[in-house]
Amino acid sequence: MGKERALLIVDLQNDFCFGGALEVPGADQIVDVVNMLQRDYSCIIATQDWHPEGHFSFASTHEGKEPFETIPWRDGLQVLWPDHCTAGTDGAAFHPDLDTDGICLILRKGMDPLIDSYSAFFENDHTTPTGLEGLLRSRGITSLDICGLATDYCVHYTALDALACGFSVRILIDAVRGLDQPKGSLAEKLRSLEALGASLA
Numbered sequence: 001m002g003k004e005r006a007l008l009i010v011d012l013q014n015d016f017c018f019g020g021a022l023e024v025p026g027a028d029q030i031v032d033v034v035n036m037l038q039r040d041y042s043c044i045i046a047t048q049d050w051h052p053e054g055h056f057s058f059a060s061t062h063e064g065k066e067p068f069e070t071i072p073w074r075d076g077l078q079v080l081w082p083d084h085c086t087a088g089t090d091g092a093a094f095h096p097d098l099d100t101d102g103i104c105l106i107l108r109k110g111m112d113p114l115i116d117s118y119s120a121f122f123e124n125d126h127t128t129p130t131g132l133e134g135l136l137r138s139r140g141i142t143s144l145d146i147c148g149l150a151t152d153y154c155v156h157y158t159a160l161d162a163l164a165c166g167f168s169v170r171i172l173i174d175a176v177r178g179l180d181q182p183k184g185s186l187a188e189k190l191r192s193l194e195a196l197g198a199s200l201a
């Protein structure tokens, strides 16, 4: 693969895999695929969802709230999740079979206790940057191939921001898995990405 293309591995962490706190169905099936894909890239970046205890996105932080309920947040809604990816825990670690030797940057997100961060580019306020855009640009990367978890949350919002930043974007469809939460939303989110110019490869 050309030097101008990078692979982004989103949140391939234990809590999103089999038996994890916020299990994504079929997540474990993509680990081997992601490892194989890595051979084709010289620039590989991985994200980790990495929350402080008591994070605002955890249902347990809000009295009387259950996981997957929503609460109003700014102009929209915040989905409340089971406690997941607490910094430093085993749940926040990468899947044990993920090859990490070739990864040049591990980017952690969701560390602000009061803002969720689905995208690898900006926190959910859509203004606080993670710095990923600058890293990619300064390396001359123009195209981003995205794999990982979850298709309808962190992969989706990362792809949206990548497009908005002007990168050409491919979703590696055999190497992503989604929560489909709420049910039926996953297909629609993929279609909206295609409509905005992402390709499904």
Ligand code: VGL
Pocket: 011, 016, 049, 081, 118, 149, 150, 151, 152, 153, 154, 155
């Ligand atoms: C994610 C929900 C909450 C994800 C992270 O990685 O898609 N989803 N935090």
Ligand code: ZN
Pocket: 049, 050, 051, 057, 081, 084, 085, 110
């Ligand atoms: Zn999270």
